[in-house]
Amino acid sequence: MSEAAAAAAGTLRLGDLAVNRLGFGAMRVAGLPHIWGEPGDRAAMRGLLVRAFELGHTFFDTADSYGPDVSETLIAEALHPYPNVLVIGTKGGLVRPSRHRWDTNGRPEHLRRAVDGSLARLRLERIDLYQLHAPDPEVPYAESVGALAELQRAGKIRHLGVSNVTVRELEQARRIAPIVSVQNQYNLEDRSSDDVLSACEKAGIVFIPWYPLGAGRALRSARVKRVAERAGATPAQVALAWLLARSPVMLPIPGTSSIAHLEENAAAAALRISREDIATLE
Numbered sequence: 001m002s003e004a005a006a007a008a009a010g011t012l013r014l015g016d017l018a019v020n021r022l023g024f025g026a027m028r029v030a031g032l033p034h035i036w037g038e039p040g041d042r043a044a045m046r047g048l049l050v051r052a053f054e055l056g057h058t059f060f061d062t063a064d065s066y067g068p069d070v071s072e073t074l075i076a077e078a079l080h081p082y083p084n085v086l087v088i089g090t091k092g093g094l095v096r097p098s099r100h101r102w103d104t105n106g107r108p109e110h111l112r113r114a115v116d117g118s119l120a121r122l123r124l125e126r127i128d129l130y131q132l133h134a135p136d137p138e139v140p141y142a143e144s145v146g147a148l149a150e151l152q153r154a155g156k157i158r159h160l161g162v163s164n165v166t167v168r169e170l171e172q173a174r175r176i177a178p179i180v181s182v183q184n185q186y187n188l189e190d191r192s193s194d195d196v197l198s199a200c201e202k203a204g205i206v207f208i209p210w211y212p213l214g215a216g217r218a219l220r221s222a223r224v225k226r227v228a229e230r231a232g233a234t235p236a237q238v239a240l241a242w243l244l245a246r247s248p249v250m251l252p253i254p255g256t257s258s259i260a261h262l263e264e265n266a267a268a269a270a271l272r273i274s275r276e277d278i279a280t281l282e
């Protein structure tokens with residue numbers, strides 16, 4: 001495994017920041033299976049984060065709700081002081097009253113506290129990418145986005161992103177502040193955000209597909225296995241290479257708590273799948 005393998009996917013720009021196009025999803029460094037509490041082995045998860053950077057992932061995705069707080073804290077423990085090229089995208093707007101709950105809270109006062117909490121845990125003066133995790137049905141979307149736009153003006157946030165949005169919500173957010181990224185579920189098995197992806201392409205906004213491996217499910221289909229065999233690759237590598245080929249604005253963030261899977265996924269950056277293989281996967 002060559003060092004910086006993830007760099008083979010090329011780069012794209014999140015606002016004024018260049019990142020390698022294959023990122024890392026740091027959700028699974030918190031306690032599993034519910035993304036709750038501390039991981040079984042903190043040192044191992046710190047090592048995994050360091051290895052992810054060594055492998056060329058220069059964009060890390062996290063959120064205050066992963067643990068909660070655990071993923072952000074471990075990222076700082078593993079990588080602070082941060083290398084210049086590392087861009088951390090975090091998220092706020094979800095709270096975890098228990099291991100089974102992911103409740104929305106998009107109230108401005110909550111978001112202001114959440115941003116301060118992320119700044120402290122990540123040991124940053126400004127967050128490079130802050131994403132509103134999900135619209136809160138109890139709070140007008142414009143109020144939530146407006147609160148983050150204010151925090152951006154106050155210098156606490158460099159760039160704003162949104163997550164789990166429709167095209168309409170994206171347009172609403174863009175009327176309030178510049179939006180550099182959208183993070184929605186998207187993978188071989190779930191393409192329900194195709195319309196949002198098209199809107200991102202038109203507007204030059206980065207699309208960050210969550211569950212890029214379908215949380216493992218996208219790897220079990222017969223089509224994916226067939227293409228993997230033909231390409232001399234693994235199903236996970238095919239799922240990631242398909243995403244990279246699907247759109248130039250795509251920035252996949254595969255997640256894992258295993259070094260072997262991390263290395264396998266980073267190597268997908270160099271995999272180019274043929275037109276025939278893409279057709280098989282359509």
Ligand SMILES: NC(=O)c1ccc[n+]([C@@H]2O[C@H](COP(=O)([O-])OP(=O)(O)OC[C@H]3O[C@@H](n4cnc5c(N)ncnc54)[C@H](OP(=O)(O)O)[C@@H]3O)[C@@H](O)[C@H]2O)c1
Nearest residue numbers: 025026027210211212213214215216236254255256257261
């Ligand atoms: N915005 C949102 O609402 C939202 C929601 C969910 C997730 N996310 C973000 O998206 C990122 C990715 O999501 P995710 O980690 O849940 O899903 P994923 O990347 O689609 O899949 C991860 C799952 O696949 C397994 N896996 C990883 N690499 C593999 C490989 N090479 N071969 C076989 N299995 C493999 C992992 O298990 P092992 O640990 O055993 O490798 C894990 O169970 C998260 O880290 C988070 O940053 C965002």
